[in-house]
Amino acid sequence: MTIYVGxxxxxxxxxxxxxxxxxxxxxxxxxxxxxxxxGRLRGFAFVDMTEDAQEDAAITELDGxxxxxxQLRVNKAKPREDxxxxxxxxxxxx
Numbered sequence: 001m002t003i004y005v006g007x008x009x010x011x012x013x014x015x016x017x018x019x020x021x022x023x024x025x026x027x028x029x030x031x032x033x034x035x036x037x038x039g040r041l042r043g044f045a046f047v048d049m050t051e052d053a054q055e056d057a058a059i060t061e062l063d064g065x066x067x068x069x070x071q072l073r074v075n076k077a078k079p080r081e082d083x084x085x086x087x088x089x090x091x092x093x094x
Contacts, residue, residue, distance in 0.1 A: 063075060
């Protein structure tokens with residue numbers, strides 16, 4: 001499972017997120033997406049941990065918590081939707 005972390009401060013770093021989530025268990029991966037044109041952080045991240053129970057604990061404790069002056073939105077990440085080209089092709093088949 002992957003955790004979605006939203007409403008992040010634009011100053012947040014991978015190291016910052018690792019430090020917060022390490023309190024709940026071993027962090028496998030942190031992804032901080034950036035805007036392709038500006039290179040600026042997009043204000044959300046994805047975190048993978050080694051155990052589902054650790055991820056559940058982090059979600060329970062951190063959702064709604066204030067961090068770096070922002071109220072975090074933390075939940076299970078939803079699978080990505082089909083890309084636009086595939087969606088357009090499916091509409092054409094109907």
